[in-house]
Amino acid sequence: VQLVESGGGLVQPGGSLRLSCAASSFTRPYYAIGWFRRAPGKGREGVSFFGTSRDGSTYYADSVKGRFTISRDNAKNTVYLQMNNLKREDTAVYYCAAQELPYGTWKWDVLIERFQAYGSWGQGTRVTVSS
Numbered sequence: 001v002q003l004v005e006s007g008g009g010l011v012q013p014g015g016s017l018r019l020s021c022a023a024s025s026f027t028r029p030y031y032a033i034g035w036f037r038r039a040p041g042k043g044r045e046g047v048s049f050f051g052t053s054r055d056g057s058t059y060y061a062d063s064v065k066g067r068f069t070i071s072r073d074n075a076k077n078t079v080y081l082q083m084n085n086l087k088r089e090d091t092a093v094y095y096c097a098a099q100e101l102p103y104g105t106w107k108w109d110v111l112i113e114r115f116q117a118y119g120s121w122g123q124g125t126r127v128t129v130s131s
Helices: 108-118
Strands: 003-006 009-011 017-023 031-038 044-050 058-060 068-073 078-083 092-100 125-129
Touching: 003 092, 017 031, 017 092, 017 125, 031 068, 031 078, 031 108, 044 068, 044 078, 044 092, 044 108, 058 068, 092 108
Parallel strands: 009 125
Antiparallel strands: 003 017, 017 078, 031 044, 031 092, 044 058, 068 078, 092 125
């Protein structure tokens, strides 16, 4: 799976940005897709994901709940991350990631961990929140 991100930039605290991730075709019926980030001097953090269930279940890290929204346009094979009320601590390089799965039922912690070994990754897009 090939992933291309766009939409990063410089924004003031309290502002908004929308990231986009265009994905190539998936070959398996089950897959997960979403966003990680790596802040300066910190490890990679899972931010938000679509799971594999047909009900469109989503995951959000506690640090972004209520401020970020993940969405998708299946016709365009594109996933979005709407980021509102941005804070300085949201400054990071954001990576889109996707993985095809052998079956459709996963716990969130296992699914997110599995990206490390089996995920495809975009090139990253930088988000800087600063006044």
